[in-house]
Amino acid sequence: MSDISGGPYKRPFRFNIQCSSPEQVDARSWAALARRVEDLGFATLTVSDHLDEQVAPIASLMAAADATTTLRIGSMVFSNDYRHPVVLAKEAATLDALSGGRFELGLGAGWMTSDYQRAGLTLDPPGVRIARLAEALTVIKGMFADAPLTHTGTFYQVNGLNGTPKPVQRPHPPIVIGGGGRRMLTLAAREADIIGLNMNMASGVIDSSLGANATTDATEEKVGWIREAAGARWDELTLQVRVHMVVVTEDRESVAALLASGFGLTTEQALTTPHALCGSVDEICDALVERRERFGISTIGVALDALDALTPVVARLAGT
Template identity: 45%
Template sequence: MPNKKPFRFGVITESAPSREQWIALVQKTESLGYATFLLADHFVNEFPPLVALMAAADATKTLRVGTFVFDNDFRHPALLAKEVATLDLLSGGRFELGMGAGWHRPEYEQAGLTFDRAGVRISRMEEALKVIKQFFTQESVTFAGTHYTVTNLKAFPKPHQRPHPPILVGGGGKRLLTVAGQEADIISLHLRVKDDGTVDASEYTDAGMAQKVEWVRQAAGERFEDLELNLLINRLIITQDPQQAAEQYIRERGQSGVTAEQFLASPYMFVGSIEQIIEKIQRLREQFGISYFVLDADYMEEFAPIVSRLAGSSPNEAIEQTWPDEA
């Protein structure tokens, strides 16, 4: 049976026009019942994660903050570990560390960074995770790998959370999900994008999702039952006519190779009434063990009734709340 944990929901964003609007955004996220407030790590985003997330933590009481995800190639892992430990300590243990191997070639080129092939970037991230874990758990770090060498580096401060903040790693292919299964606490399951920027139709199916979960299971071994599985909601459309909404979405984006039925069946697309979306979320946990869902901040108010219904509920808890008819 799939690993089933209580539901959690997170919001991901990039920036805000002002300090006041940034604070208002994170406080609204907390008030709506979301568990996490997340930032991606891109040069093209206005706010870099560490400073902005410390401000978010200071403006809230219980909201967890995190990265979705750090690009490993932008920082040396020893420096990143020191900064993350500091943020976790100063936030009272509310940080979640999302790590990725990097994928957006244009910003590498703009910043003068070498964009290595995927295998090299993944191997480098795998080594970085080992350095970071040593920093969190040992008095000093000594590591000699293909990409990083660290010698007797004193590891302080220590994070508030022990042995370390939860580590999230995500991906769509076998290699990256294998590393995630071996090293991470939270596994984010993504569509696999080819080098030419396209996505194979099989990625949108339950069978494709089942394969990803199985790769994680094989890599994690006995750890699998302790892992939390995560999904980024690619598209949210709350409507009483999902068929029409799907057809319109496909038509507007020129996706002639995808049928409305395939679009609606995709694990990554959430289209329908609030009740239909709740049923889909419950099915994804029942079928695959996915319990942690993240969506763009633009959707967070629309999605809030679903958070209110499901957040924190375990597989054995009945949902007794009722809601008025949707407009």
């Protein structure tokens, strides 16, 4: 077990819900969904940035903020390859300003091959995409700063541009970067405020090949990479995880066996992976507390279809 004593595991639990694909896309139902998420105790409503059957993030996040008072909004995550960082910085600062400082800026290098193929975009090798994201972060943070930005890099050139408006949260909204490989997690440890422990998405698809990267051993290794790269920043970081399956059941062994068979895991691995939750409400709460103590994971993200199932857990653990 990694020694994470004094690290981010002391942070209270927060729960995020990804609302990228609601059943209805209209103003009234979207506002009602945002208010329900807020009323149920979730901390943040997030929207992803893909080109398939999902709502667009910027407009939908602003509408969610308008419909609520305390709910935070976040991109999970903007794909750097789809958006020039100067333009994204202006959008992010405006979202933060108009939401009263409730925005969380999630950024990624891009990974879903179908997005690139269908839109006719070039999918560069992972190293190129990650290097471009690292430079984009420099540009975005420079646009949030008080002084005009001049930047000459490999991918971007900015000539004395002063980013406006400035975000309400200073020096910038919380930056969220997730990853499953060492390069992305190293970048996140150096640049982000919130780090997502993901499965390694280098293949560009979600399938059974991801199972081995979802185990507790793999998670242990990822936390080690983050701590090594973060150095003195370690105590300032928040760790989060995306949970891909939530099942409230009194027969967790049977559910875990089904999950294991689909992802090439043992039943024990399926029961303990941070990317799934199954069992009674008590068992799920106990599992989350154990994972926070072991790995430092305090923020839990789930899909919209898990809203009802996770609500009793949120009621018990949020803020503790």
